[in-house]
Amino acid sequence: MVRLGGASLVERAPVFSTDGKRLLLCTASTISVYSVATGLLITQLHGHTAPVTSAVVVQAATVVTHVWTSSLDGTIRLWDFTTGVILTTVHVGLPILSMVIPDLCTLPASSAVKSSGSKLKNPVAFLSVHSTKKEQNCDWNTRIICFNLTSRKPIPGHLAKLRSPGNLVVSPAGGLVGLPDGFKIWVWKVPTGSLENARHIQELLLHHTAKLLQVTFDATETRVAGGDENGRILIWENVGEHKFSSRTEKGGKEKKSQIVHEHPTTNSATTTCPGVRGSDDAAALTKYHWHSREVQFLIFSSDGVYLLSGGLEGVLVIWQLETGKCQFLPRLGGPLVSIAASPNPSLYAIACLDNAVKFVNIGTLSIERSIQGIKPPVPFPKNVKLHSLRASIEPHERKMVLPTQNISLQFYDTANDQHVGELQVVPRNYLSEGKSKNRTAQLPSTFVSHVAFSADGTSMATVDIGIPEQGIGGGACLKFWDRPSQQLQYSVNTQVDELHEIAALVFHPRELLAVTCSHSDFKVWVPTGTRRNNRTSWRCRSVGSYRQKPMLAAGFSFDGTILAVGAAELITLWNPSTNEMIRVLASSSSAYISLLAFVNHSNCLVAASSGSRGHLTVWDLSTLTVSWDCSMHVEALAVDPVRPNFAVLAALPYTIKNEGWKSIALFINKDSVVALFGVDSPSPTRYWSLRDGIGGTILFFPESVACLALPSAQPAPEAAETKNDNAETDADSTKSTLVILTRSREFALLNPYDEEYEHKPLTTKGGQVPDTNVLSAFSSMYGKAVTPKKPAAGLLSAVTSKAPWGSLLEGPSHVLPPLTRICIPFMESLLQKQRGQS
């Protein structure tokens, strides 16, 4: 089975359900439905074969859980998102970039059921489609068309042709549709009757002097706000007074008489429209400027008094339009990209670029809850050449640990696809990027390059590297962290400032002993006291070097008796306890060794180097000879904890000597391959091709900590529980889990020995349904009792979602029936479950 996860939650704007209890996110080709109350994933809708571009929730009194989605695969689908069933599929045939359905925006008044019924019969969607036709002399590639969803036919004619696609926006009442396009904004009036030709739709244009990126309407549909690339916000008043007025003659006369009454000397025909450019149909244009860079979203509050805007500064700005006062909600953690208004007027969902959706209460100016996805990777500066670690696995809780932006570590539960915690390695606030458009100039000056854990999980070591600025500063900082309790909370024990960048960091598999490799030597670090509970510091016990060669990789044998350190192109073997050198291994390759690993349950050592002259060498340590080698660009290396196998993430474009690899090259646009090797043969036992693999990594989940007989580790009662818990999943000792993490931080979780997927090359953006976590009856019985001790919220959700009492306890506490009423069904559900299983 393959479990996928880690898709971006913030590519598209989130959407609230009609009742405001659920939040729909477009995650790659699926739609994820989250609970607003808990922030947990409820269900996922699978069916689209390409990324979903927009979701439109049907606003109706009767049907509350229907959603229309559009996708790049050219289809529009109607779902029931409680059951996950596709109700309708409409084929458009062209990739849909954006979709709005104005007819579904409003809740039809309860008195006019008939009219609402007729309205629902004929919903018209406004689509922004990518034109596949390659015509000569055309500088546009996107068309705005109308599509009748009932008759499943496009309405003839188009509304506009664009060069750069923007997102279609509909007013809250569904009367207007807007689209930013270059220096202007299109506004279309949604026709009330049936529509034969798109040309009958009334339109108007609003102009500006800079490129507009955003547009939004207020509830009255008379005010339009736009945001431009320089961070200015423009608000047009009384838009469409002349062009959209349905009662032009009558209304105009009424208005004129009023004016005459108020101002006897003025004439309405000559009134000026301050700020409005040209003959745009608006009464006035006001400009505000707070954002220093482009405005990412704009939305009016439902009463039209406030305007919310956000941008790359990571600050939510609340404009009080009448008085010009501003409120700010800063420190939202990252650049803001989109917003969604919930039916609750004070609650908004804001998508941050660090893959989090935050529920913000505008009244209290606080973040109520957040849905945190896997954080995006740190852009790695090109002038740092060392091979840094991209992810690691925390052995105790078996969570993936990723270095993220803002010099912190994210703990991620891959099994439940859930964020667990975050640890700031260096305290620092989020700083918005500068004004320059050059992204490479804005790379962070400090970032985490390595993370390693001791085998019992009680100690963690991190390395953060500072980039020298104009030759000054820089260097690495090695930190040892203690975990005093069983929770994922670490405190700094020792901090060591190193002059040189640290290229490798490994822990001894049995003891509390760490090895760092840098410049021309390696250092062995031990705690000064032996007792773990004592607050002892770490010190450098010994230093080793070989011919002043740069040491870039290190590895321990599985029993910890041999330390292998790569010294340039050589491998040196050391005794870590006595610090004496045992042997030097020299191979034919001249590439510097960047990865070293002992293969478990065998006498083999794998050394790999990356780059164009990359090489993979397997040494047999019993004979001290090269068992086999081949040339490939190795990105990452992982050894199976239980079998004498290892996996390699290699880049494809380099010449592959082995015959068995030729078929892989057929997979175009997949740049890398994950191969599983045995120690005996250079031909892989299994392989998966991978998109976006360069810059990714692979990891094997280590054996559970309880399985290791660690003399210094005292098994706590919680650990015993974990053993019980994991006993089911790891009962089969042949079962091991491989994590493949791509550059875009999507990951796949799979058992590499599962025969079922042998012939199916892995595509990370595929639409496989993930298997649900199978839990034993024991854990389902006692899972709730155990979870308070567990720090991870992920397990809690897994348990609750699979609870035998169904949805009895779902929902906030104040809506639950009294305990006396739910006690009996609750107990009955447990008893039934046991009976059924026994």
Place this chain on the structure above:
Amino acid sequence: MLEVHRCRQIDWAPSAIVALATSFDGTVVAAARENGAIEIWSVAAGSVGWHCQLKIAGRKDAAVSSLVWCQPEAEDEPRGRLFSAALDGFITEWDLRTLQPKEVVESMGGSVWQLAAEHTTRIQKKTMSDGVLQSTGSSKEDEGSSDGEDVSISGSEDEQQTENREQRVALACEDGCVRIFAVADRQLGMLYRQSLPRIKGRVLSVAWTWDGTQVLAGGSDGCIRCWDIASNREVYRITAGIGGKGSASDLCIWDLLVLRDGSIVSGDSSGSTQFWDGKQGTLIQVQTRHNADVLALAASPDHRSVFSAGADGQVVQFHWVEESSRMADNPLTSSPVDFMMRPTGDKWLYVGGKRTHTHDVRALTVAFPINNEDLPVQKRRKQLQKSKLSQQTDYRKWALSQTAMLISGGNDAKLFAYPANSFLLFYPHDISPAPERPFFQLAHQSAVRSGTLMMAQHPTWVDVWNIDTYEPAPNMHHQSIAQPLKLLARIKCKLSGHITCSAISGNGCLVAVSDCQRPRLYQLEHDFTNNCVSGGKMMQICKKKLPPVLRATHCMIFSADSGRLLLAGPKLSVSVVDTKSLELVHTFQVPSETLQSKLAKAVIMLMSTSSDGQWLAAATSSGHVVVFNMETLRYHWTVPVFDGTPATAAVFHAGFSNVLIVSSAANQLYVLDVEMKVPGEWYKRYGMHIAKQLLEFPGGIVGLSLPLSPDSTSIIAYSSSSMCVIDFSKLMLDEGEEDRDRGVKAVNSQEHGNGTRELVVNGNGNGNGNGHKQNGSDVPKKSIGTRFVPFKNPVLFLGHTGFSSVFVVEKPWSEVLQQFPAPVFRHVFGT
């Protein structure tokens, strides 16, 4: 090759604008400065044509707080009567023909913070025959904004029966009273009428309602009170601190404005502009768009826009936006469920602001230049030409037709003009790029010292400097900052009034100075006793006694041979005094039969004498130039008005002494043959050609300079931001391609290449945007004889010191700005 010597040594400290008022007919705007000087600027619909008509010199310890124009007592003075109020508690009426105070009245309540004149019906409307004003009145009604000036012109038609009623003026007094004075007919000054009950604190602002029955007063206690004049009682009281930011106790209401529909606008010290209902005194809306005190308010003629300006240097526009008619159409928004969500439709909307001033903006006014006989059709056609040449957002675009102008003035001594109806779309126009420019004069044939002497006139003293025109070494640049000037003498004026005019004789021996009371004559002599002790001042000043008949004058000049001192007196008379015998020789008078109505009211603004001593030309504020023959001591000719604007400079040619070259405020050059009383030969042929090119000249021409040699054919016209070299002889040549650009190019390149640090100042950057771009090479091909050279810094004076050397007095605007008190601190993003 033109040598340019530059000098930055001269002090230049313009003072802040504290008050602005539009005249009764809207053609001129009076601007009061902090030092007491009052300037009368004529309003132009656009950028060209703004000029300072009259200047009233300031005096020591003057603290003008407010200006107001009241209705004229006679029809021949359509501008109205100008009153100024000061913090010393006196109200002064000014005589614009003599530039002297007419009458001074005490306020009886201490300092006067603001004056407000009652809105009166326009008398002219009924009494004016089918003249020009009648037609303009109808054209204005087409504009839909007939008479909406700030405080002075009324619009209520139903009060025409009370047309001869005396106009009342309300005074905001220090002691907490609002006092009502009346401007009586046929009487000087004001008469006390009434005093409203006293309140605690001081009254800072007053405004009349449009019907004249109520007065609104805002005080330092944060309250706005509405007083009924007839009953002398308070109608209602508004506590303005509730809506704004500041606490109510220490809130100051700096300005009040009553709109025609009755609503009240207030600007207070919290930075809020608040809109109140005029009947009940309830708050309609609060707009906090200023970071510091709101000091001034003005309304556009149609009263749909309100402008506010404050201590943060911003001018902000609010606009009245009515509810969209689509609101009623929309079934979705009119449903009862969404009724609560509807924002109120009609509202005052913040549109935007401009930050043109670097310091506090203290005064705003709106003027509506009406098209009277001063602006002939030809002028307007020229404006049309200009607009075609200009770019999209160039300020000249709104120079097209009858545009209401908003004028702002502040602590940075600058005046900016904006179109009131399209405030945001165009760049503002810097009316006075070099405010309060000191007066300079050169004396070439110095008898007391070698080299050229330069006289600089400052408000309270006159300096005489020595310019060493050194020969440039061959390895040095030809153009550089000149050697430090040597101060030869400083003549201080000890009286309270500031110096109105001064003159230095051609030989440098005599300096004449006049303040607002009488002229004085001084002789400069070598002081050999302490020659080496005081390095700078090596001249001894001897006072000479002038005939006591002479009264205050506003223009003086010496004849070319320094033998005569010519003083312009009232009613276009020019007194001639012999400098040797110190006796009044003659008084020129313009014959009364040639006096037109316009000319009779005018004041001589500048004079020029020909080098052979035959001619005296006196340019008046009405635009006429009167020529006298000094040999026969007779009136010779009155040059008719050129283009409606007065002359800004007039010089006689050094060689052909009957050739007079005059520049007008509309940036035109005129060459006259004075003897023949006809336009010059050159002007007949090339006048239109030059005129077109001068339209592109950045800034208004403020001076002309001729080379000293008698056979020179070139002339330099300069504004504060650029200069134009016009060569008559090259104009004669047809399109011959010769090394025409060489000289100017050399000047240009060296100006950028010299080693002095120069700051590009933005203070005058608005007005001369064209000039910076226009290098010597960018000059159109056809202009052989004219070349534009931009200046980086504001230039105060330019004069020839030789045939091909020019002396320039300049001062970077950033240095001038440092003399002003620091503005309200403003954090600039990214610093």
